[in-house]
């Protein structure tokens with residue numbers, strides 16, 4: 418319940434609507450309650466006494482009540498929906514923004530499937546609960562309390578029956594509402610699993626086909642789908658017991674009323690009309706309790722959803738600005754001083770005591786075995802992750818002192834896995850710099866050797882990239898990802914293994930373009946190929962998270978055993994070094 422309350426700030430802008438909706442419902446309920454009395458007057462005082470002018474007057478009144486009831490009901494629906502839809506849209510927007518600002522380690526806490534369920538069905542669940550709450554929460558309790566009060570006044574002889582029936586109804590409804598919260602949490606978790614499986618299958622469709630794993634994937638989906646089905650059935654079956662149970666309790670109450678009534682009529686201490694009225698009120702009490710319980714049940718279903726939403730919204734981004742951060746332009750001197758880092762703080766660090774210096778304009782090559790920590794080093798520079806020990810400085814200042822926006826705008830980062838969006842080539846490249854001109858776009862495409870294939874498309878830069886960039890080759894994706902980094906003309910350029918799928922001739926042209934066009938930028942080139950980094954001003958040799966050598970290609974070739982081993986393997990493999 419705490420979770421639901423912590424979302425109340427999203428109601429604030431729509432508070433007026435949220436107040437109008439139940440007030441309109443009061444109007445509808447009042448009109449509903451008046452109508453039987455008017456009918457009674459029409460029969461007793463109009464039709465029975467053959468008073469037509471009175472009948473016509475009362476018919477006018479009843480039509481007026483019906484119209485007002487209609488306005489009340491429709492108004493309630495409109496304002497309730499307006500409140501709930503806006504409330505849900507704002508939460509959805511905030512969730513999306515929160516996820517967008519997640520640091521990489523924040524992201525690792527949630528699966529993509531869970532985040533999708535969060536933004537879609539969890540928010541939907543809250544919206545439904547709020548609509549119901551605003552529409553029914555007046556009707557249910559008003560009918561329930563009103564009927565009890567009327568029984569107390571008009572049928573006190575039978576009131577003891579209510580003292581037994583109402584607590585049994587209330588306890589059963591409380592028990593089922595609580596249980597439904599737990600059951601629907603399990604249902605939502607099963608939906609997460611289905612979403613995660615679908616998302617993974619779609620992303621990996623080519624691998625699935627290549628490895629003939631379609632049957633295996635379908636089997637895995639069947640498992641999560643069956644779990645979802647079983648949990649849904651279980652929840653529905655348990656909740657489904659509530660209605661017949663309450664009807665049974667009410668029927669017992671009616672039998673008790675008839676039983677007691679039969680004796681009292683015999684003693685002439687009660688009239689038949691009172692018993693009939695009591696039965697009617699008992700039905701109304703059940704109706705009131707059931708509609709209140711429906712609202713409570715919907716709220717109980719919404720509580721786990723609210724908890725999951727709050728969990729995401731409250732996930733603290735560990736990477737944020739300090740107070741009064743620096744926004745001074747960055748020149749590009751980068752220094753690591755004894756930096757250590759672990760993804761999982763209980764495990765051994767992935768980077769150990771990393772120290773090196775890069776001056777503005779220099780090219781730093783980073784080489785090492787798979788998993789030695791190359792990508793991790795470069796990801797610490799734009800603060801994708803925060804170093805656990807040591808300091809990373811830019812232009813002599815710890816990176817934490819810089820405004821995150823200033824820091825990241827000064828860096829052109831092409832990650833190891835080229836991520837392109839389902840937009841045009843122009844939009845994808847200009848993602849790095851919205852304000853770039855057409856000339857700058859062409860220049861960036863040329864530097865990354867992308868222009869040659871872009872120009873072959875009929876619609877050139879306006880060519881649309883499909884979701885997951887399935888209409889491009891691996892090398893083409895990498896070239897566009899590099900163009901996106903180039904178009905920023907950044908003070909610090911980071912290329913994380915971005916030429917692994919680029920042919921060696923194009924790679925050489927890209928290297929020349931970088932050397933000519935980014936003379937003042939500090940360049941970090943991560944690669945496992947010697948040919949990609951051999952011309953760097955300084956090469957860092959990584960082994961199991963530690964720098965085991967740094968210097969130029971020639972220096973390392975003479976002095977560093979690990980570097981010599983890498984060189985000799987690549988020479989043996991086919992002369993990559995000499996390309």
Ligand SMILES: Nc1ncnc2c1ncn2[C@@H]1O[C@H](COP(=O)(O)OP(=O)(O)OP(=O)(O)O)[C@@H](O)[C@H]1O
Pocket residue numbers: 525760761767785786787788789790791792793794833914945
């Ligand atoms: N997000 C992550 N969460 C947990 N561990 C990670 C994460 N990313 C990388 N690692 C681990 O950190 C270590 C270093 O990974 P990193 O990606 O920096 O290596 P790398 O040298 O760039 O490897 P490669 O040449 O294969 O790209 C590896 O053992 C890897 O399993």
